[in-house]
Amino acid sequence: DQQVKQNSPSLSVQEGRISILNCDYTNSMFDYFLWYKKYPAEGPTFLISISSIKDKNEDGRFTVFLNKSAKHLSLHIVPSQPGDSAVYFCAASGTGANSKLTFGKGITLSVRP
């Protein structure tokens, strides 16, 4: 049973436009959510996170929105740049014994110049 789902395997956007990457989860015990970016042959790089007590967190061009009632979060990248082209993973964790990270399968973002 996949507890973190990234239903779209890929997304292509024009440079300068907004990229919206979506993620859904099923486990109501999750209370901490993260986005990682991964280039080929490298480990994932932490981008931004949000705890369940918030509904929005912003860091530069990156904003994460959390809708707990819908068990949905999204990552907005504005404006998108060609260097943003990578695989983006959504991850979630709970507390204590549930504190391990559970990842989605990732979405490949391509930003066209």
Place this chain on the structure above:
Amino acid sequence: KAGVTQTPRYLIKTRGQQVTLSCSPISGHRSVSWYQQTPGQGLQFLFEYFSETQRNKGNFPGRFSGRQFSNSRSEMNVSTLELGDSALYLCASSPRDRDGETQYFGPGTRLLVL
């Protein structure tokens, strides 16, 4: 601070052999987690070590084991390798003084089993 380092970066083994992968966490980080990444399954959690004790474990067979040393460095061992063990093995570290702390990943070890 130096990032998470993993050695070796690439490894080729044959079925039935065993392999040991090494991970050095960011200085001061006491938690080390291991993940397996395959094209079909994404990143899957193997186990987490904190202060030399396994604190969490994923759904992998007993052929996968690990340990952590007093300096927080960790090793992961896979015995009796199978073709399906070919994957990118990632190590991540965090302070883990509290829940929800971000994990920082190393570059990974790419294992190919022939």
